[in-house]
Amino acid sequence: TQLLEQSPQFLSIQEGENLTVYCNSSSVFSSLQWYRQEPGEGPVLLVTVVTGGEVKKLKRLTFQFGDARKDSSLHITAAQPGDTGLYLCARPMNRDDKIIFGKGTRLHILP
Amino acid sequence: NAGVTQTPKFRVLKTGQSMTLLCAQDMNHEYMYWYRQDPGMGLRLIHYSVGEGTTAKGEVPDGYNVSRLKKQNFLLGLESAAPSQTSVYFCASRRSGTPNTGELFFGEGSRLTVL
Numbered sequence: 001t002q003l004l005e006q007s008p009q010f011l012s013i014q015e016g017e018n019l020t021v022y023c024n025s026s027s028v029f030s031s032l033q034w035y036r037q038e039p040g041e042g043p044v045l046l047v048t049v050v051t052g053g054e055v056k057k058l059k060r061l062t063f064q065f066g067d068a069r070k071d072s073s074l075h076i077t078a079a080q081p082g083d084t085g086l087y088l089c090a091r092p093m094n095r096d097d098k099i100i101f102g103k104g105t106r107l108h109i110l111p
Numbered sequence: 112n113a114g115v116t117q118t119p120k121f122r123v124l125k126t127g128q129s130m131t132l133l134c135a136q137d138m139n140h141e142y143m144y145w146y147r148q149d150p151g152m153g154l155r156l157i158h159y160s161v162g163e164g165t166t167a168k169g170e171v172p173d174g175y176n177v178s179r180l181k182k183q184n185f186l187l188g189l190e191s192a193a194p195s196q197t198s199v200y201f202c203a204s205r206r207s208g209t210p211n212t213g214e215l216f217f218g219e220g221s222r223l224t225v226l
């Protein structure tokens with residue numbers, strides 16, 4: 001059962017372009033986390049969104065939590081080669097202490 | 112600042128051999144997790160622990176066992192390794208309380224190859 005769907009799976013764009021990646025579920029999230037993973041390293045937390053409709057900004061990255069708390073998006077403005085990596089969304093399960101991840105979006109920014 | 116440390120970082124096994132991966136954290140976190148990462152599959156939860164002496168199954172627990180005898184350590188064991196267990200294994204920890212906002216801190220991963 002794929003509880004979190006991330007799209008697109010791969011994205012390769014030129015430096016300076018804007019992009020949006022998505023994380024969706026058929027069920028309501030209590031919260032959602034976004035992580036970035038670079039080759040040879042573990043994922044690192046970027047942001048946690050908790051409230052429906054919430055928008056958080058981290059420099060050129062904008063994270064949005066859907067009003068119905070079933071989806072989230074990550075928008076990058078003026079992408080740079082340093083943004084290259086695997087972007088993962090994760091959600092805690094309501095019934096227990098599991099934290100489940102999506103399959104990720106692999107982003108490559110071309111200089 | 113050590114954070115989460117995994118050993119070994121690389122290992123090659125033959126089918127049927129056993130081994131243990133060790134995860135150690137120095138942040139006094141209650142919760143610890145083991146994930147495996149395969150190409151195109153993201154991170155899949157194997158087992159996790161909400162405190163010393165407790166463990167629970169995740170999404171893909173078959174073929175693995177775990178133990179949490181000390182709060183700072185979480186061991187992942189493979190009793191009889193299979194080629195399907197070739198993967199990169201990540202350990203993570205987080206503080207107790209609501210999972211809604213708890214940040215996961217990850218180790219650098221352990222790359223296991225089963226021939």
